[in-house]
Amino acid sequence: MGQPSQAREKLLNTAIELMSARSYADVGVQELCEHAAVKKGSFYHFFPSKRDLALAALDRQWEVVQREVLERAFDEQVPPLKRLERCFELFYDHHCGVKAQTGRVLGCPFGNLAGELSTQDEGIRLRVVRIFNGLASYIERALRDAVKAGEVPEMDTSTAAQAVVAYLEGIMLLAKATNEPGLIKQLGQSSIRGLVAGMAAPRTPPERKRRAVGE
Amino acid sequence: MGQPSQAREKLLNTAIELMSARSYADVGVQELCEHAAVKKGSFYHFFPSKRDLALAALDRQWEVVQREVLERAFDEQVPPLKRLERCFELFYDHHCGVKAQTGRVLGCPFGNLAGELSTQDEGIRLRVVRIFNGLASYIERALRDAVKAGEVPEMDTSTAAQAVVAYLEGIMLLAKATNEPGLIKQLGQSSIRGLVAGMAAPRTPPERKRRAVGE
DNA sequence: CCTCTAGTTGACCAGTTGGTCAAGTATATA
DNA sequence: TATATACTTGACCAACTGGTCAACTAGAGG
Numbered sequence: 001m002g003q004p005s006q007a008r009e010k011l012l013n014t015a016i017e018l019m020s021a022r023s024y025a026d027v028g029v030q031e032l033c034e035h036a037a038v039k040k041g042s043f044y045h046f047f048p049s050k051r052d053l054a055l056a057a058l059d060r061q062w063e064v065v066q067r068e069v070l071e072r073a074f075d076e077q078v079p080p081l082k083r084l085e086r087c088f089e090l091f092y093d094h095h096c097g098v099k100a101q102t103g104r105v106l107g108c109p110f111g112n113l114a115g116e117l118s119t120q121d122e123g124i125r126l127r128v129v130r131i132f133n134g135l136a137s138y139i140e141r142a143l144r145d146a147v148k149a150g151e152v153p154e155m156d157t158s159t160a161a162q163a164v165v166a167y168l169e170g171i172m173l174l175a176k177a178t179n180e181p182g183l184i185k186q187l188g189q190s191s192i193r194g195l196v197a198g199m200a201a202p203r204t205p206p207e208r209k210r211r212a213v214g215e
Numbered sequence: 216m217g218q219p220s221q222a223r224e225k226l227l228n229t230a231i232e233l234m235s236a237r238s239y240a241d242v243g244v245q246e247l248c249e250h251a252a253v254k255k256g257s258f259y260h261f262f263p264s265k266r267d268l269a270l271a272a273l274d275r276q277w278e279v280v281q282r283e284v285l286e287r288a289f290d291e292q293v294p295p296l297k298r299l300e301r302c303f304e305l306f307y308d309h310h311c312g313v314k315a316q317t318g319r320v321l322g323c324p325f326g327n328l329a330g331e332l333s334t335q336d337e338g339i340r341l342r343v344v345r346i347f348n349g350l351a352s353y354i355e356r357a358l359r360d361a362v363k364a365g366e367v368p369e370m371d372t373s374t375a376a377q378a379v380v381a382y383l384e385g386i387m388l389l390a391k392a393t394n395e396p397g398l399i400k401q402l403g404q405s406s407i408r409g410l411v412a413g414m415a416a417p418r419t420p421p422e423r424k425r426r427a428v429g430e
Numbered sequence: 431c432c433t434c435t436a437g438t439t440g441a442c443c444a445g446t447t448g449g450t451c452a453a454g455t456a457t458a459t460a
Numbered sequence: 461t462a463t464a465t466a467c468t469t470g471a472c473c474a475a476c477t478g479g480t481c482a483a484c485t486a487g488a489g490g
Contacts, residue, residue, distance in 0.1 A: 005437060023331050025240030029478055039439055041481085046437090050478065104334050114392040115330035116238050119319050129392050156405075162389065162398070163382075163406045170385025174377065177329040177344050183377070190371075191378045194413005199406050220467060244448055254469055256451085261467095265448065 008046040010036040015057040020109045021102065024054055024116055054113070055127055061109050062131050069094070074138045080146035081193060084139065084164065088188030091172070095181040107176030111169045135168075136161040143196060152196055160199040167195060223261040225251040230272040235324045236317065239269055239331055269328070270342055276324050277346050284309070289353045295361035296408060299354065299379065303403030306387070310396040322391030326384045350383075351376040358411060367411055375414040382410060 014036040018027040029050050033040050047053040073087035099105050106112075110131050118125040140161035146152040168188075175183040229251040233242040244265050248255050262268045288302035314320050321327075329343040355376035361367040383403075390398040 007437080022335055023238075023240060025238060025331075026335060028476075030476075040479085041439055041441095042437070044479070106334060107330065111388055112330045115322065115327045115388055116240075118391050118394070119321060120237055120241060125392060125394070132389065132392060159401060159405060163402050166385035166389045166398075166402055167378075167382050167410075168385065169388050170381035170383065173326055173330055173384050173388065174347065174381045176333050177340060177347060179333070179340070183381075186374060187378050187381055190374060191410060191414050195382075195406060195410045196413075198409005198412050222467080243446070245446075255449085256469055256471095257467070259449070 007036070007038045007042045011038055011043060011046060011053060012057055012060055015053050016061055016109070019054065019057065020061075020106050020112070021104070024113060051121060051124070054117075055123060058110070058113065058124070058127050058131070062134065066134075070135070070138050074142060076145075079151070080142045080149055081151050081196070083142045084192050084196070085189060087139075088168070088171075088184060088192065091168075092181060092184040092188065095175060095184055099179075099181050105175045105179050105181050108169055108172040111172055112176075115173075132165055132169075136165050139164045146196070155196075155199045160196055163195060163199065164192070167192070222251070222253045222257050226253055226258060226261060226268060227272055227275055230268050231276055231324075234269065234272065235276075235321050235327070236319070239328060266336060266339065270338060273325070273328065273339070273342050273346070277349065281349075285350070285353050289357060291360075294366070295357045295364055296366050296411070298357045299407050299411070300404060302354075303383070303386075303399060303407065306383075307396060307399040307403065310390060310399055314394075314396050320390045320394050320396050323384055323387040326387055327391075330388075347380055347384075351380050354379045361411070370411075370414045375411055378410060378414060379407070382407070 011032060014032055015027070018032065018035060029040065029043060032050075032053070033043050043053075047056065069087065069090045073090050074083045078086065095105055110128050113124060114128040114132075118128070136158075140157050143152070143155070143157040143160055143164075147154060147157065171184055171187045174187070175181055226247060229247055230242070233247065233250060244255065244258060247265075247268070248258055258268075262271065284302065284305045288305050289298045293301065310320055325343050325346050328339060329347075333340040333343070351373075355372050358367070358370070358372040358375050358379075362369060362372065386399055386402045389402070390396055
């Protein structure tokens with residue numbers, strides 16, 4: 001069987017397309033199947049449930065983001081802080097393209113799914129956390145290089161990387177809410193250097209108050 | 216009629232409780248009614264649709280956040296930058312309490328709804344944008360005061376305020392995804408000063424490239 | 431040729447979705 | 461006492477939800 005069925009692939013792509021544009025809950029199995037031109041029975045031959053399709057779509061999207069955005073932006077040839085700027089720039093470009101086609105800023109698919117499902121599906125939540133960690137590790141590498149190169153003061157690069165991820169996700173959310181891709185450029189470029197510069201190690205302020213309630 | 220029916224109020228509170236804990240789509244009208252002990256017919260006497268309930272719940276939650284968090288945090292007596300720190304601290308405290316009760320970090324209800332529905336419901340999207348703008352204006356006032364007090368260099372306070380809102384929302388999303396309220400404290404306190412310090416006015420870098428695709 | 435496996439098909443399921451409606455019950459006012 | 465208003469009630473709706481299943485088809489290997 002030269003092409004071991006395109007159904008799985010079509011479902012994956014359809015899920016990415018529809019769920020990114022709307023939401024997990026709003027896209028039903030039926031619509032997924034119609035759009036992918038796959039019968040429902042086949043759906044459940046390839047995926048045990050809708051949620052498993054979403055999980056697979058998450059993995060696929062992460063692969064794409066790594067290949068299309070992160071590997072390009074975080075090229076080790078580029079000066080460390082410049083890498084962060086390029087990352088924002090590539091996301092900006094991408095969102096401009098999507099808006100030109102669909103009229104909408106769709107935000108970050110990982111952040112969207114995390115916001116919708118983190119409290120309801122532990123598997124999805126953990127997958128998104130792993131993706132966020134993956135993103136953070138690209139950023140942290142750049143930050144470590146920036147420290148080494150003296151572009152930036154000594155700091156807790158791990159926490160700083162998380163801060164940048166948070167900032168990125170927040171920008172994507174605001175861009176989605178305002179339907180304005182320009183926010184990604186505006187907020188990304190104007191303050192990302194400040195954010196990391198301001199992370200200069202205060203030696204992790206020695207744990208003053210209450211402790212988090214524990215996992 | 217001393218109490219002009221508690222049904223509306225009960226529905227509002229139930230919507231806030233259930234939708235904050237899960238999502239808009241996952242909470243049905245039926246469940247809303249059962250939980251509020253209100254019959255479906257009454258639901259539609261008070262709200263023309265589920266979406267209108269969500270809109271009303273959004274307004275109510277914004278009132279509460281203003282009263283319980285923002286008015287306290289952004290007290291003009293407090294030194295400007297300290298206000299931002301207090302804001303993060305209050306959100307941290309709140310999320311610790313919620314996690315202690317429910318076992319979950321629920322994130323920001325406005326951000327959650329924006330992520331889920333911005334592309335699907337223009338009314339909800341615009342309401343959330345107005346709320347984000349409201350939040351930004353508290354922050355911007357603090358930033359202007361901070362500039363005046365010399366706590367911080369001259370800057371575009373409007374853009375900087377948006378950056379802080381983005382950062383806040385991103386932190387809430389990460390805290391939700393990791394189910395770890397500690398992130399709010401850790402990321403909030405360690406880098407918020409850096410973020411705003413780094414916004415020092417580069418005179419709005421004179422519009423180098425493409426223009427956003429337009430509303 | 432037979433069989434095994436991968437994939438396909440469409441009928442089927444119980445439960446739920448958001449929403450409607452006509453009839454009823456209070457209560458306040460005139 | 462009559463009437464208007466505010467609210468309640470439960471039956472009802474078509475469409476859809478995620479998911480199941482047994483029968484079927486097609487190609488590859490023995």
